[in-house]
Amino acid sequence: MRQRITPYPFGNGSPRFLAWVNSAPHPIGVASSLIAAALDPSVAGGRHAAVHVEHEVIRWFLELLGWSRAEGAHGLLTSGGSAAALLGLQAARQRAFAKAGIDVRKQGVGAISVRVYATAEAHSCVTKAVESLGLGTDSIREIPVDEAARMDCVALCEMIASDLAAGHVPLAVVASAGTVNTGAIDPLGEIADICAEAGVWLHVDGAYGGPAVMLLDDLVEAREGLARADSVGIDAHKWLYSPVDVGMVLYRDGRAVRETFSLVPSYLRSEPTPDEPVWFSEYGLEQTRSFRALKVWTQIMHLGWNGYRELIARDIAVADHLAARLDEATDFEIVATGLSVVCFRHRPDGVAEEDLDAHQSRLATSLQTEGDAFLAPSAVNGRTVLRACIVNPGTTTGDIDEVIEIIRRAGDSSA
Ligand SMILES: Cc1ncc(COP(=O)(O)O)c(C=O)c1O
Structure with missing residues (x-):
């Protein structure tokens, strides 16, 4: 287990996993899954x-x-x-x-x-x-x-x-x-x-x-x-x-x-x-x-709807922070935002307009291979973008700032 399984996770537990819509599991839900499996x-x-x-x-x-x-x-x-x-x-x-x-x-x-x-x-x-x-x-x-x-x-x-x-x-x-x-x-x-x-x-x-x-x-x-x-x-x-x-x-x-x-x-x-x-x-x-219900039931009992409201609003605030940081930068362009999603493009000097789609794809692959942050490539109105979705209350604005720098480093080396 220690050698072959746990060192190779999907990665959604990480605060810098911003790909797709895969949240980090709440610990109460993890414990409940074990109990549900034992009750079977x-x-x-x-x-x-x-x-x-x-x-x-x-x-x-x-x-x-x-x-x-x-x-x-x-x-x-x-x-x-x-x-x-x-x-x-x-x-x-x-x-x-x-x-x-x-x-x-x-x-x-x-x-x-x-x-x-x-x-x-x-x-x-x-x-x-x-x-x-x-x-x-x-x-x-x-x-x-x-x-x-x-x-x-x-x-x-x-x-x-x-x-x-x-x-x-x-x-x-x-x-x-x-x-x-x-x-x-x-x-x-x-x-x-x-x-x-x-x-x-x-x-x-x-x-x-x-x-x-x-x-x-x-x-x-x-x-x-x-x-x-x-x-x-x-x-x-x-x-x-x-x-x-x-x-x-x-x-x-x-x-x-x-x-x-x-x-x-x-x-x-x-x-x-x-x-x-x-x-x-x-x-x-x-x-x-x-017994899927147990993990949902215990989490709602633990957090309450108000607890959930706070966590979801926090995810949206972190997405807003990402959008604000990208907006003020000259080497990024926001393409679409909604709820806790931000779709954007890295456009550094030296990458021609016609190469921007390929640049985003190369970047996404490089991020995934390096493993310090993970954003999925996607397309909006025919343009390739990097898509960040924040569904992890463990993701902080500090993580976002760091992710932007990680993208810049990866992007500059692949430009
Ligand atoms: C909007 C939307 N609908 C449906 C699905 C499919 O849901 P599931 O993967 O849980 O079957 C997803 C998954 O990402 C989704 O984001």
Whole structure:
């Protein structure tokens, strides 16, 4: 272990790991993972501690959205945002086909032509979900974005109208509460209006930005829009600092979702008693399910929502510090910012304009190889950038200052 495993980590525990959206794990979550593994329950359903803990965790998140169990809201923990998108869209598929008089579970997807709407900024897991559900990527309509990388609602409206006129069935809109690339938040309220008007399912991918939208005062408008979604995906292993893996899908009307997933063969269990909590396995794909809830539950118990507010706001403040430092420098250019993401380019003297893309790529490789800091290369509006995402409360402004110098040194030597 000491020779071959622990010296070679992924690196997300480091305060200078700024790539992708991989937070450092909170120690309480790490300890809880060990306890959960030792208890080793299957959280399909039943009446044992792990089931109640997951129900409580889900209830806490539903409350943040203003959704209530009594009115049918439900949810379950997943491996992450990809699984949440798949489950959200599977429920959307069930509803759209049922409206057309088709039992999609029995008859499959061939009978109608459907459309799923998302921007090019949406996470690739949306495409994977559409493929996995047998809808085919031809069913995806790419909605243009504005200059802030947010969904263009006029275009969305027009596309839905023209698809309806052409005989297609609009199945779902997938909006983002914090895109992976630039942290952009789509205009969720407007999109919810359009979906309500057209009777289209709205899934909001809040895998990255969901916690910020749900908790921070200055994002209240986005929160109101989020609360109007039909399903929402949120990752606890991103901006809630839980160890991998744990995300969740929340459904505004879980009763309809049960029709999508419930399949209870006789060998599995007898009729539940009326006071028994509903079975998670009837709301998703997994039968045997791990005790993911414990690490989320203990962290929320420990930090409280106010503790989380402070940590998330701190990450954003550190990202703002990075943006301010880059802004005042002559050898850097900011390309996009949002939530705790900063996309930028190093442009030192001596690197020609046409070589700037290659320069950022070389820099990213060199940083990764040297191992003193890690930023992922990405592209914004066709330009290669370095992308920093701060989801680690251990990252200080001092780390950021140091990272800038590390980039300068690496950049000057590769220029
Ligand atoms: C915005 C967004 N959506 C979805 C995902 C996929 O989530 P996961 O990797 O937890 O499956 C990510 C992962 O980075 C993401 O940032």
